[in-house]
Amino acid sequence: MNSRTTENYLKAVYRHSRANSSGNVSLGIIAGDLGVTPGTVTQMMKHLSGRDLVVYESRRGAALTDSGERAALDIIRRHRLIELFLVEVMGLDWADVHDEAEELEHVVSDRLIARMDEMLGHPARDPHGAPIPSASGVLKSGQTRRLAECETGTYRLIQVTKETSGFLEWLSEYKFFPGSIFDLHHIDSMGGTLSLGLSGQNKKIVMSIEAAGSLLVEEAG
Amino acid sequence: MNSRTTENYLKAVYRHSRANSSGNVSLGIIAGDLGVTPGTVTQMMKHLSGRDLVVYESRRGAALTDSGERAALDIIRRHRLIELFLVEVMGLDWADVHDEAEELEHVVSDRLIARMDEMLGHPARDPHGAPIPSASGVLKSGQTRRLAECETGTYRLIQVTKETSGFLEWLSEYKFFPGSIFDLHHIDSMGGTLSLGLSGQNKKIVMSIEAAGSLLVEEAG
């Protein structure tokens, strides 16, 4: 019904509307994200607009309609359930499932997704800590903060938003996973790094503030 | 690398070369199988020929090359492992997995297929009794006969070659599965039916000889 490509566009619009308060995404951002030229995005937005999946006003950007958001959340649900299934049922590494899910999300039937959900006990989060939208399209995200914007203190890692296998493997080496509790010891804003220690371990982790931008945490005091 | 469509053509050529002794498939048969016009098949065979997947001589039909056969067996392996995975690991009904596998076979990565194979203990047969080609592309099919061509006697059901869910559900009602042993009591070739009884049950099964054409059996004396 929706092609692979249009589904990926819908996800891209969704991704970037979270960032922008208005929910309106500028097309250049999508072009950059998907690696296509701006003209291509304009065309696609017109197309999606014709199918009532986005509202698009010339030069004002695009926003998902209700049915567009439903479609986007459905694909995101698929993606996240598939990732968790690959990790929990099939025993793959969390660093290794994103690309696979990126393909399968467009092909696996609703019935199979429902069965995965059932086997996994209607899970709330994927292996990277991202919340899984419900079958009815409700996504509940608690209030988290980017580690890059935190002061020193004690936190719990909730979600890793950058899913490149290199970064995930690096986190694994420190056994730093969603759920881990840690102390943010020191922030060197000039040097652009921060250092932290996992509770129950004495090795120190030093990472760039840029990298810390893809870690979502909540206070654990 | 190979598109969904070309992969399905390769499977179709493979399917019908088994039937023909020469291994040469007439293009009309493929057109009928895939529901396209003859000209479309001619074009596709030229295309596959250019990619060294089939040998094709005008009006003489097509046959898979070695690499074409390898490709076909790889997809068949995927298909059958996926079906078995869906039944054994995910608990779906055997009548319900073919269509799903028909899609997934083109998308699931090699790594995931290898993992399924491992989880299933390197199985020899799919849920319908069809042999699963090895990763190196070897398919060992024992010598079976079509029930439609058997005399009365005792047999074991090995494989069901028609995978429509209606037919599979009908077999399920009688608990008639690959592995089942039964007596072929009576053949009414004029009426076009045969009747048999499963060992350990006294209900009689009557089916058309046409339907019995899709049951492969071996003697169980």
Place this chain on the structure above:
DNA sequence: ATCAAAGTTTAGGTTTTGATAACTATAAGT
């Protein structure tokens, strides 16, 4: 020899996705 069936060819069409490059609107700076 004739004919029907099977297969081929040609020409054309659709869908989906994308690029290029000239053009235009908007916002920002001076």
Place this chain on the structure above:
DNA sequence: ACTTATAGTTATCAAAACCTAAACTTTGAT
């Protein structure tokens, strides 16, 4: 206000991957 830079739009072209229609050719059978 005027210029300029930036972002976005438009129109045109393209290519891949399928497919059909219909006229034509070959082949095998009667």
